[in-house]
Amino acid sequence: MAQEKSHNKTVYKLLFAVIGMFAFGFALVPLYDVFCEITGINGKTQGRYEVTDAKVLEVDESREVRVQFITHNNENMPWEFRPVVAEIKVHPGELTSVDFYAKNTTSRTMTAQAVPSLSPSRGVDYFHKTECFCFNQQKLEAQEEVLMPLRFVVDKALPDELKVLTLSYTLFDQKNPDQASSGELPMTFTINEQSVATR
Amino acid sequence: MSATVDTALDNNTQSDHEHHGPAKGIARWLFTTNHKDIGSMYLWFSFAMFLLGGCMALTIRAELFQPGLQLIEPEFFNQMTTLHGLIMVFGAVMPAFVGLANWLIPMMVGAPDMALPRMNNWSFWILPFAFALLVSTLFMEGGAPNFGWTFYAPLSTTYAPDTVTYFIFGVHMMGVSSIMGAINVIATILNMRAPGMTLMKMPLFVWTWLITAFLLIAVMPVLAGVVTMMLMDVHFGTSFFNAAGGGDPVMFQHIFWFFGHPEVYIMILPAFGVVSQIIPTFSRKPLFGYHSMVYAVGSIAILSFIVWAHHMFTVGMPLFGELFFMYATMLIAVPTGVKVFNWIATMFRGSLTFEAPMLFSIAFVVLFTIGGFSGLMLAIAPSDFQYHDTYFVVAHFHYVLVPGAIFGIFAAVYYWLPKWCGNMYDEALAKWHFWLSFVGMNLAFFPMHFLGLAGMPRRIPDYALQFADFNSISTVGAFLFGATQLLFLYLVIKTIRSGEKATDQVWEGAEGLEWTIPSPAPYHTFSTPPEVK
Ligand code: HEM
Numbered sequence: 268m269a270q271e272k273s274h275n276k277t278v279y280k281l282l283f284a285v286i287g288m289f290a291f292g293f294a295l296v297p298l299y300d301v302f303c304e305i306t307g308i309n310g311k312t313q314g315r316y317e318v319t320d321a322k323v324l325e326v327d328e329s330r331e332v333r334v335q336f337i338t339h340n341n342e343n344m345p346w347e348f349r350p351v352v353a354e355i356k357v358h359p360g361e362l363t364s365v366d367f368y369a370k371n372t373t374s375r376t377m378t379a380q381a382v383p384s385l386s387p388s389r390g391v392d393y394f395h396k397t398e399c400f401c402f403n404q405q406k407l408e409a410q411e412e413v414l415m416p417l418r419f420v421v422d423k424a425l426p427d428e429l430k431v432l433t434l435s436y437t438l439f440d441q442k443n444p445d446q447a448s449s450g451e452l453p454m455t456f457t458i459n460e461q462s463v464a465t466r
Numbered sequence: 467m468s469a470t471v472d473t474a475l476d477n478n479t480q481s482d483h484e485h486h487g488p489a490k491g492i493a494r495w496l497f498t499t500n501h502k503d504i505g506s507m508y509l510w511f512s513f514a515m516f517l518l519g520g521c522m523a524l525t526i527r528a529e530l531f532q533p534g535l536q537l538i539e540p541e542f543f544n545q546m547t548t549l550h551g552l553i554m555v556f557g558a559v560m561p562a563f564v565g566l567a568n569w570l571i572p573m574m575v576g577a578p579d580m581a582l583p584r585m586n587n588w589s590f591w592i593l594p595f596a597f598a599l600l601v602s603t604l605f606m607e608g609g610a611p612n613f614g615w616t617f618y619a620p621l622s623t624t625y626a627p628d629t630v631t632y633f634i635f636g637v638h639m640m641g642v643s644s645i646m647g648a649i650n651v652i653a654t655i656l657n658m659r660a661p662g663m664t665l666m667k668m669p670l671f672v673w674t675w676l677i678t679a680f681l682l683i684a685v686m687p688v689l690a691g692v693v694t695m696m697l698m699d700v701h702f703g704t705s706f707f708n709a710a711g712g713g714d715p716v717m718f719q720h721i722f723w724f725f726g727h728p729e730v731y732i733m734i735l736p737a738f739g740v741v742s743q744i745i746p747t748f749s750r751k752p753l754f755g756y757h758s759m760v761y762a763v764g765s766i767a768i769l770s771f772i773v774w775a776h777h778m779f780t781v782g783m784p785l786f787g788e789l790f791f792m793y794a795t796m797l798i799a800v801p802t803g804v805k806v807f808n809w810i811a812t813m814f815r816g817s818l819t820f821e822a823p824m825l826f827s828i829a830f831v832v833l834f835t836i837g838g839f840s841g842l843m844l845a846i847a848p849s850d851f852q853y854h855d856t857y858f859v860v861a862h863f864h865y866v867l868v869p870g871a872i873f874g875i876f877a878a879v880y881y882w883l884p885k886w887c888g889n890m891y892d893e894a895l896a897k898w899h900f901w902l903s904f905v906g907m908n909l910a911f912f913p914m915h916f917l918g919l920a921g922m923p924r925r926i927p928d929y930a931l932q933f934a935d936f937n938s939i940s941t942v943g944a945f946l947f948g949a950t951q952l953l954f955l956y957l958v959i960k961t962i963r964s965g966e967k968a969t970d971q972v973w974e975g976a977e978g979l980e981w982t983i984p985s986p987a988p989y990h991t992f993s994t995p996p997e998v999k
């Protein structure tokens with residue numbers, strides 16, 4: 268119909284908008300991560316921290332911060348997983364090491380991934396991990412146990428009113444059959460630093 | 467509704483490629499490209515869905531009549547709440563407005579038909595299949611979707627019944643249908659207005675639909691995207707919403723509500739348009755503040771994109787997020803207030819009469835405002851921690867949707883039905899319909915405010931004893947409201963079959979192109995465009 272032809276331009280523009288918005292829906296996924304990373308919303312802690320400025324490690328003796336550790340197993344994750352100490356007091360600027368204990372309680376080899384989340388989320392920018400077992404996956408033989416290290420330093424710029432930081436780890440089974448193929452998909456590339464929905 | 471259109475005079479000059487009247491039998495409805503036929507089909511379909519979704523609501527209310535589990539299993543209860551919500555939103559309210567758009571927009575802008583008549587046929591006929599797919603899940607193993615109309619992950623992914631796949635395809639089809647409908651509306655309005663019909667002369671119903679159509683184009687694809695991600699999580703091992711694989715269930719809520727909040731305006735803006743047509747007619751005064759009405763609708767639409775997280779105050783947002791979404795949400799109340807002010811100012815010192823369309827419109831203004839106020843209460847982030855996921859939210863959105871969207875649709879049907887079928891409806895019966903609906907609806911939903919404030923959670927099949935009284939009142943109201951709608955069905959059929967002949971203008975104070983053509987509207991109208999001064 269001649270009539271329909273005259274509408275082609277409008278229709279193409281609108282179809283373009285439709286496809287654009289469909290793509291935007293998917294773009295929200297990485298945007299969401301970027302947004303959370305920039306703003307520190309969501310308790311996503313940062314990746315490995317390189318000490319480039321020696322001043323970071325000058326200890327501020329005047330203040331003490333309580334750092335608490337909590338652990339969760341994701342559903343169907345049978346491992347034993349707990350912090351060796353539940354809470355320590357540190358001075359800002361003090362490089363501190365703590366251990367987490369994990370044991371594969373099953374009779375097969377399994378791979379696990381721990382995902383961190385810090386609360387309150389405002390503290391995220393001031394909590395630097397120089398080393399963390401969460402940067403890698405953990406592979407344990409049947410009944411094997413392991414002590415996993417975390418080294419961190421609390422930034423001296425930490426706002427005064429933040430006196431307690433709680434770091435939570437959730438342990439995920441990486442070879443869970445229903446996520447068997449997830450390793451290949453782009454969604455999981457940034458796996459280390461994703462947040463956990465344990466609220 | 468257009469049964470009598472068969473016999474309608476068709477004395478307009480026709481261009482060669484158009485038919486001279488409707489085809490006979492079922493083929494007319496299957497293959498029609500006529501905007502009036504398609505409009506009628508949309509409206510009938512919507513009414514069927516309204517009754518189906520209504521039966522589900524009554525099942526819910528029957529179970530909640532008393533504390534304890536009496537009639538249905540909790541699992542089935544969840545399927546009922548889910549399907550009720552989905553059917554009412556996507557099957558009743560949205561198609562009804564598309565039906566009105568089909569009937570009215572060409573007649574209001576002086577166009578012979580919708581811009582893309584064949585696509586129009588498609589966008590309607592997809593719908594029955596989409597809903598057949600959705601409703602058929604009730605009879606499948608594992609039962610229908612049970613995760614609520616908001617289908618939050620992981621309830622709708624990790625823990626979903628197998629039928630979730632049918633749900634996803636159903637939503638895809640509804641999305642395609644709405645998008646095609648929206649494209650059609652925009653093309654019609656932008657390209658097919660009669661000479662002289664400038665944008666700022668368009669009736670408000672046309673304006674609100676133009677803006678609604680843009681909202682649809684913007685957010686239906688996002689909805690399609692989010693269900694596609696669910697599909698991939700369920701079947702292809704991705705982890706968009708699965709924390710175990712690096713995804714985030716909270717992100718589901720963000721994407722869903724990015725669609726969801728504009729969606730609630732998709733359901734109310736056309737009703738704003740309807741009421742803005744009706745109130746001036748029965749006040750015998752022009753609409754107060756036409757320009758501000760148009761700008762208000764535009765700003766509501768734009769603001770609706772930046773308030774979505776008011777549905778998520780309790781997920782653990784940082785303070786800044788809570789504040790931003792709280793103030794942005796409250797900001798929407800300003801243009802909404804402008805509209806309410808203008809409707810009231812239109813009535814002020816008018817010579818009012820209270821025929822059924824006007825009664826529904828006045829009830830719309832009053833009761834929608836109550837819903838707006840409860841919305842404002844919910845928008846206060848610190849108090850929302852108390853109200854969230856309680857019956858207070860249920861009360862809020864039913865106050866904006868039932869006397870808002872649904873009363874808007876009733877008002878529109880009474881107002882234009884004489885134009886569509888050529889007969890006046892029975893005013894006495896229509897008043898009965900209004901008052902019974904009004905009483906039933908308030909009985910059903912007003913007590914829910916108190917229940918919510920007292921702490922009754924939503925989406926539960928059983929409740930603590932202290933909520934018993936308000937719940938039983940609410941159930942009585944719901945059955946009254948539901949039964950009354952059969953009266954409406956009877957009334958509409960009666961009007962199509964018989965009744966006093968309507969004049970061309972139908973209502974004494976009515977203005978606009980649609981009132982210049984004969985009643986009933988001929989099968990083809992405005993084949994030669996009218997001149998608008
Ligand atoms: C002044 C205008 C409005 C404001 C300030 C407002 C505010 C809100 C807020 C804050 C919530 C979330 C409550 C919670 O879950 O805790 C909410 C829920 C809701 N609103 Fe509104 N609202 C307004 C108008 C509307 C309109 C016009 C509609 C639809 C026509 C609507 C439909 C809904 C629906 C369906 C929900 C519940 C969704 C669900 O969780 O199932 N609202 N509203």
Ligand SMILES: [Cu+2]
Nearest residue numbers: 727730776777
């Ligand atoms: Cu909203």
